[in-house]
Amino acid sequence: MFTPHSIFSNFQWKHYRKKKLITSTILPPRKIVTIQLPNRGNAFQITSSIITNEHTAEIASWIDKKEVTYDVNNNPYEFNLILRGSRDGFGTDVFxxxxxxxxxxxxxxKVKDTDEILGGYNPIGWNSNLNNYFKTKDSFIFSLKNGxxxxxxxxxxxxxxxxxYSYLRHNGPNFGGTDFYMYRTNNFYTNKINGYxxxxxxxxxxxxxxxxxxxxKLDHEKYDKKVYNGTYEQLKNIAGHSLSEGSKGFGKSTHDSAVARRQVKVKMHNNNDA
Incomplete structure (x- = not known):
């Protein structure tokens, strides 16, 4: 007589001993489980106190001239805060x-005592040394949904x-000369249609x-390619300061490396090093 050691031998035992019960555990049929994977988008913590992630996705869609607004988790751009009036000052010299x-x-x-949020996008920048209009087809001005x-x-x-329009240092940001602009401290105007x-x-x-x-505006794809491919020493030189030890693993999903990558992207953008 032999002792069954597996399901197979258990069935053999059953074959020879017709009245012998099968003692092996028979599992139920397997179930196919569909796992919902997380979105692999580029969601980030926005630094603005005025606009939301939904607003930035909408602005990004306008920049790219898309008919459908980007999902907040697939926004190709990150907006890095340079100036906040309540933090840095409202004077045109600060701008x-x-x-x-x-x-x-x-x-x-953010318009005082209303829900209005007005704004504009300027791809070419302003120059304080010049008093002149500058040509572009890609800028725009806007009012956002809010409240x-x-x-x-x-x-x-x-x-x-x-x-x-750049008016030396007398105005702050100016779109169209009269369409939407900052004049002196904390004074903004929308006067008449000129460029828009x-x-x-x-x-x-x-x-x-x-x-x-x-x-x-930081372009994720443009800067990520350099950031992820660069060596620690190359990226440290770009950033212009010492990076933490954790940031040596730039391709890893660690907090330190994520912070370091963002610092490098901002520095690269400011230096136009892309």
Missing amino acids: WNLCNQKTNLVVVV SIKNHILSRVKNASFAI EKLIRTTTGEFLADDYETET
Whole structure:
């Protein structure tokens, strides 16, 4: 007589001993379980106190001239805060000190005592040394949905030759000369159509801001390629300061390396090193 040691031998035993019960555990049929994987998008913690991730996804879609708004988890851009009025000051000199000749700028203004959020995108930047209009077809001004404001307004360039205006250091950010601009401390204006399709407020003239911000657009794909392929020493040289030991594993999903990669991307953007 032999003792069964497996399901197979157990069945053999059953074959020879017809009345012998099968003692092996028979498992039920396997079930196919579908696992929902997490989104592999580029969600990030926004640094703005005025706009949300939903707003940035909408602005990013306008930058790329998309008909459908990007999902917040697949936004190809990150907006890095450069200036916040309540933190850095509302004077035009602050704007020029922090934003002069920087490109791909997003300006957002929270209008005082309303739900209005107005703004504009300038891909070519402003120059404090010049008093002139600058040509681009890719800038735009806007009003965002927020609270009681149920619909956005997007106003693209109508006359590219008057899209962006630099008035030495007398004005802050200026779109179209008169369409949307900052004049002196905390004073903003929407006066008349000049460079853009339509006004972004129902009323014209001066208005005050609760706060305003200027942010620069970082392209994830453009900078990630360099950041992930660069060696620790190369990236440390770009960043211009010592990086933590944890950041040596730039391809790893660690907090230190993520912070270090972001620091390097910002530095590369500011140096136009891409």
